[in-house]
Amino acid sequence: MxxxxxxxxxxxxxxxxxxxxxxxxxxxxxxxxxxxxxxxxxxxxxxxxxxxxxxxxxxxxxxxxxxxxxxxxxxxxxxxxxxxxxxxxxxxxxxxxxxxxxxxxxxxIQPKLPKDIYNKSNLIYGNENAAHKLILFSDPLCPFCRMYVPEVLKAVKNNPEKMALYYYHLPLKAIHPASETLVRIMEVAQKEGKYEIIDKMYKIKIDAKLKDEKKILDIVAKQTGYKLSSKQIHEPWVDKRILKDRLTARKLLVTGTPTIFVDGKKDVTRDKYKQFIKK
The missing domain is CATH 3.10.450 (Nuclear Transport Factor 2; Chain: A,)
Known part of the structure; x- marks a missing residue:
């Protein structure tokens, strides 16, 4: 909050x-x-x-x-x-x-999940028919997210028949201004099916307090090879997607990152997904 x-x-x-x-x-x-x-x-x-x-x-x-x-x-x-x-x-x-x-x-406390929570546009890894569904709210510049989220991404990629990961952006702009531009870039990458860009955002070296959009775009292009213009990340559909994620977080009373739900229930331990990892 x-x-x-x-x-x-x-x-x-x-x-x-x-x-x-x-x-x-x-x-x-x-x-x-x-x-x-x-x-x-x-x-x-x-x-x-x-x-x-x-x-x-x-x-x-x-x-x-x-x-x-x-x-x-x-x-x-x-x-x-x-x-x-x-x-x-x-x-x-x-x-x-x-x-x-x-x-x-x-x-x-957990409110009821919205009916459209398992939306294909938010599915980044795993099979939508997988036995277990994960819902993740994250900010790529949140220090704890940078330690935690890559492990979740790796687990789902390696166990696609067991888990499906639905990713929701929750940039904490007051703390990490640069994350607002990063999630816009991630939205475009998601739509293009370039999910590897999401992984790379958790390793990118950038000042979290940077607000200059052009500088952020240049840093991302240099470190990931993914080039976008300001116009591309400010298309109306991008605004709608980011707003939808934010409203979904609000409905579920999610104010911090990372927050993860496993099979419809908030996991305060953040570790339940590990039981589905192939041994």
């Missing part, structure tokens, strides 16, 4: 606990918190979903969808985002921690 959205979430749940009732009470609570900020205008707020929390009785995870206008100086931006509140009969909190594991319960 971006720092701006995090600050909104903190502001929204400024007091850690409050009395809760039905859905309307939860929404009223959210609106009252946001209304305290004169720079925020609420367009809509709704309960998108209510999800059980595995192993925790008496609490539900409320997925709250928000559409707001945020004004900073002379600029006003419309922002759509979703956040989670944990609700019991009498309490609301923005954070729950499992005392035994120390794990944030938020990581255990």
């Amino acid at each position: 971006s720092s701006m959205l995090k600050s909104l979430s903190v502001m929204m749940i400024a007091s850690s606990l409050a009395i809760a009732g039905g859905d309307s009470d939860v929404i009223n609570y959210v609106k009252k918190k946001l209304d305290r900020n004169p720079n925020v205008k609420i367009n809509s707020a709704e309960v998108v979903d209510k999800l059980p929390i595995p192993g925790i009785k008496g609490w539900s995870a409320y997925v709250i969808g928000l559409d707001i206008n945020l004004t900073r100086g002379k600029e006003t931006r419309q922002i759509n985002f979703e956040d989670i509140l944990f609700v019991s009969k009498n309490l609301i909190t923005s954070e729950l921690i499992d005392r035994k594991t120390g794990r944030d319960v938020r990581s255990m």
Whole structure:
């Protein structure tokens, strides 16, 4: 989640606990918190979903969808985002921690997968009829992704009948500005069936904070041999694909990378795919 959205979430749940009732009470609570900020205008707020929390009785995870206008100086931006509140009969909190594991319960919550999650345009390796399906959200300049993702790619390439990998771009632009251009290049490569470019992006040497698009294109061309123009990576279909991936991440409450789902379930260990590797 971006720092701006995090600050909104903190502001929204400024007091850690409050009395809760039905859905309307939860929404009223959210609106009252946001209304305290004169720079925020609420367009809509709704309960998108209510999800059980595995192993925790008496609490539900409320997925709250928000559409707001945020004004900073002379600029006003419309922002759509979703956040989670944990609700019991009498309490609301923005954070729950499992005392035994120390794990944030938020990581255990999973909304329903979109019907089109296994879209052919996102399939980069493996057989679509494979017994096991992986969904991966990644940023090629995320340091942990650069260690983790190449191993996943290799595993699926070597076991195509057992696994299919559906890749979703989630560039963390606030941290790695250069990743926005890289994922555009990757989108074009995917459409052309040049999946090896995806592998190469995880090895490319580049300053993650670089914003000059022409320089980024030149670096990619020099290191991978794959040459594209600014026009090619800004075609309308590229914009649509990137937006779709971003919206899919939002629906699934994915805010960090890498995030992987194995056979429809979020894998917080990130290691379950290894059991399908040929021995």
